[in-house]
Amino acid sequence: MRIYRVAVVVVFAATVALVVxxxxxxxxxxxxxxxxxxxxxxxxxTPSVIGVLIALRQPRNVIAWILLVGSLPTVxxxxxxxxxxxxxxWDRAMWPLLxxxxxxxxxxxxxxRLLSRRWRVPAAAAVVCxxxxxxxxxxxxxxxxxxxxxxxxxxxxxxxxxWLVAVWLPLWLGILASLTAGALAVxxxxxxxxxxxxxxxxxxxxxxxxxxxxxVWCGLGSVIAWWFGGASSxxxxxxxxxxxxxxxxxxxxxxxxxxxxxxxxxxINRTLVYAVLTIILGATxxxxxVLLGIAAGRGSAWVTATxxxxxxxxxxxxxxxxxxxxxxxFDRQRFAGVRLVEAFEREVRDGRRPPEEIGVxxxxxxxxxxxxxxxxxxxxxxxxxxxxxxxxxxxxxGRTRTAVGSRGEPTAILLHDPRLLERPNLLHxxxxxxxxxxxxxxxxxxxxxxxxxVEASRARxxxxxxxxxxxxxxxxxxxxxxxxxxxxxxxxRMQRSLPREAAILVPALDKIVDEVxxxxxxxxxxxxxxxxxxxxxxxxSALADLARTSPIPVEVDAPVERLAASVEAAAYFIAxxxxxxxxxxxxxxxxxxxxSHRDGTLMLTVADDGIGGAAPRRGSxxxxxxxxxxxxxxxxxxxSPIASGTRIQAALPCES
Amino acid sequence: xRIVIAEDAVLLREGLAGLLEDAGHRIVARVGDGESLLAxxxxxxxxxxxxxxxxxxxxxxxxLRAAVQIRQLHSETSxxxxxxxxxxxxxxxxxxxxxxxxxxxxxRVLDVDxxxxxxxxxxxxxxxxxxxxxxxxxxxxxxxxxxxxxxxxREVLALIAEGKTNAGIAKQLWVTEKTVETHxxxxxxxxxxxxxxxxxxxxxxxxxxxxxxx
Numbered sequence: 076m077r078i079y080r081v082a083v084v085v086v087f088a089a090t091v092a093l094v095v096x097x098x099x100x101x102x103x104x105x106x107x108x109x110x111x112x113x114x115x116x117x118x119x120x121t122p123s124v125i126g127v128l129i130a131l132r133q134p135r136n137v138i139a140w141i142l143l144v145g146s147l148p149t150v151x152x153x154x155x156x157x158x159x160x161x162x163x164x165w166d167r168a169m170w171p172l173l174x175x176x177x178x179x180x181x182x183x184x185x186x187x188r189l190l191s192r193r194w195r196v197p198a199a200a201a202v203v204c205x206x207x208x209x210x211x212x213x214x215x216x217x218x219x220x221x222x223x224x225x226x227x228x229x230x231x232x233x234x235x236x237x238w239l240v241a242v243w244l245p246l247w248l249g250i251l252a253s254l255t256a257g258a259l260a261v262x263x264x265x266x267x268x269x270x271x272x273x274x275x276x277x278x279x280x281x282x283x284x285x286x287x288x289x290x291v292w293c294g295l296g297s298v299i300a301w302w303f304g305g306a307s308s309x310x311x312x313x314x315x316x317x318x319x320x321x322x323x324x325x326x327x328x329x330x331x332x333x334x335x336x337x338x339x340x341x342x343i344n345r346t347l348v349y350a351v352l353t354i355i356l357g358a359t360x361x362x363x364x365v366l367l368g369i370a371a372g373r374g375s376a377w378v379t380a381t382x383x384x385x386x387x388x389x390x391x392x393x394x395x396x397x398x399x400x401x402x403x404x405f406d407r408q409r410f411a412g413v414r415l416v417e418a419f420e421r422e423v424r425d426g427r428r429p430p431e432e433i434g435v436x437x438x439x440x441x442x443x444x445x446x447x448x449x450x451x452x453x454x455x456x457x458x459x460x461x462x463x464x465x466x467x468x469x470x471x472x473g474r475t476r477t478a479v480g481s482r483g484e485p486t487a488i489l490l491h492d493p494r495l496l497e498r499p500n501l502l503h504x505x506x507x508x509x510x511x512x513x514x515x516x517x518x519x520x521x522x523x524x525x526x527x528x529v530e531a532s533r534a535r536x537x538x539x540x541x542x543x544x545x546x547x548x549x550x551x552x553x554x555x556x557x558x559x560x561x562x563x564x565x566x567x568r569m570q571r572s573l574p575r576e577a578a579i580l581v582p583a584l585d586k587i588v589d590e591v592x593x594x595x596x597x598x599x600x601x602x603x604x605x606x607x608x609x610x611x612x613x614x615x616s617a618l619a620d621l622a623r624t625s626p627i628p629v630e631v632d633a634p635v636e637r638l639a640a641s642v643e644a645a646a647y648f649i650a651x652x653x654x655x656x657x658x659x660x661x662x663x664x665x666x667x668x669x670x671s672h673r674d675g676t677l678m679l680t681v682a683d684d685g686i687g688g689a690a691p692r693r694g695s696x697x698x699x700x701x702x703x704x705x706x707x708x709x710x711x712x713x714x715s716p717i718a719s720g721t722r723i724q725a726a727l728p729c730e731s
Numbered sequence: 732x733r734i735v736i737a738e739d740a741v742l743l744r745e746g747l748a749g750l751l752e753d754a755g756h757r758i759v760a761r762v763g764d765g766e767s768l769l770a771x772x773x774x775x776x777x778x779x780x781x782x783x784x785x786x787x788x789x790x791x792x793x794x795l796r797a798a799v800q801i802r803q804l805h806s807e808t809s810x811x812x813x814x815x816x817x818x819x820x821x822x823x824x825x826x827x828x829x830x831x832x833x834x835x836x837x838x839r840v841l842d843v844d845x846x847x848x849x850x851x852x853x854x855x856x857x858x859x860x861x862x863x864x865x866x867x868x869x870x871x872x873x874x875x876x877x878x879x880x881x882x883x884x885r886e887v888l889a890l891i892a893e894g895k896t897n898a899g900i901a902k903q904l905w906v907t908e909k910t911v912e913t914h915x916x917x918x919x920x921x922x923x924x925x926x927x928x929x930x931x932x933x934x935x936x937x938x939x940x941x942x943x944x945x
Contacts, residue, residue, distance in 0.1 A: 564840055
């Protein structure tokens, strides 16, 4: 292991030294193109640095060594070799090696092994072709390009025979074939891989894809540059190829150390968008420049201005269009998912679907049947489902949590399959689209919960009221009334034990006992008003009692079956209230009360034949009736047309 | 007459006991809840048990339930139930289903003579139903056969329903027994009830008739 590390450091140090040397003493012909030097240094150093970073951690990593060693021959060592002729010869011959290491990586990425045993043939063929091609180029007897035309070529002693082409051409084709084979290897691995491996391959594929893309860009750039009489395109191409080297190395580094692996989908998406965008804009610019140039003359400021303006104006709309197109073409699921959520949001806006369904829609959009949105409910200090079910603790069932909504306080949490993290584009696109609906849904859930709580507490209060009445009634009967009876009894006993001569007191004592009896009757009536004892025997009995004491005739039609005590009490007091109303305000000659029980609902109808026109005003009996019915989660209907009587109908939910 | 009193309010219980003792009856046991009542009734087999409806532990209707049990288990013991309020139809059922059962509001004891008379009647196997309850039974006045009764006849009918004998009715209405008998036979005729001689059977028939009314 140690020896590997030492070797890593030595190779890296050598590379750095060579690069620094090449920068300190640049080759003469590049003095005109000094701007190229940083590109050259970058193209060599990036793979080297990434190689060393990986190798220090995993000294046996094949990829690291390809990066480390592969970049070495690309250093411009022209000025560092004393034999100037050989130096220039190497400089001229080595350019295919720029592709050497990327192809090698394409063959063995990411595990350092070939795809299968059969791939050894193309791999070996590639090595032969590269070595043969560069080796053959070293024998090139041609003169050097200016300004080195005066330098002596050590190979000038011979003339290349004609048959050499027959050897050279297959080698060149072999290099091209190995380039294709490398691309094929990457493509095959991409198809067969999944998860992290797939993301790694995507990174490499992205970097590889930059090369043909770059060629197109360069072509366009050359056309424009040529039209405006600009610099030579071959240097531009060269600089670009060097940049590609850097890109590939960086992508490989990211893929190997797995840093921000998940960003690749977004990166590919953006690259595609901007590639297509620049190509179209460039083509537009070139077209306008050429067409107007023919009319207004080459190099006119007007032409440049018009072309620039057109491109600037087209930028934004074009970008949107292209983004949509790219999404549709290359990320169908994200496109379809976001569209689904957006369509849902429109339906929510039109009131055709409740926003609470957002969780289901997101699950559909993500193609993850287990996906679920839970809302953060600040007033309840808890998470909750769309159904209103509270979740004090988020379920820990292996699903990953992704926040929906702004940072800081999340609106909701999306629970989903952890594998979706590999599709950040899809995940975040859908989550972002779901933000508004989640926010609306969360408040609706919150309000509904709070309302339920208020309703429940109102029901509890009413219930407590009934209980209180029962207690009061008991207290009256068993307390005060009982005492009065004993008091009367004592007086009676005393009265009966009076001596004959005290008989004069008898009428007075009779009067007192009569008063006591009257007080007892009063108390009994008060107690009955607080809560009729007959309610214990059922609604029918209680209503019959109520009818008996009514000043106007009341017809009662109620089933004798027993219901929940609270429902019976509610129905009784509603009937009382309605009857009181009828007696006080309706001038009715008769009232009918009808009770029926069906499908878990108690229907109470109180109708009179009075003057009608009753309306629930604040503080009126009818308004109180409304509150009472609502407290039981029931519904009240009042129909009171003028001169046609009043009909009050209460529907109370009850489980019998 | 040997009497058992079941009443949880001590003051009232003692007052009641004193009243009955003054009238020459013997109180053989005084208890405060239904369970003890059943125990002392089994032990003493008294002529009459005077029972409060609401007693511990639930203060609901344990007095009534104990009364029903006593009537089933000890036919020789009559039961007079006392209540603070007007109970239901099933009290009427109880009173109407057989003799030796009475139901009165507690404040009826303030009419000492009336109360003693009712207690004795029940102990002898007769009935006693509180006038308030009877009033309720007679309330639907637009009922066909009842509507044919004269006011005086209605008064008499109410007293029959309460369990009063002809002599008792005569005394209360300040008329002769003969007049009462005339009223009674007229009432029974109008209502289509059998003219039974037995005062008790007559009460049952009247109650059955009134119960059947809507």
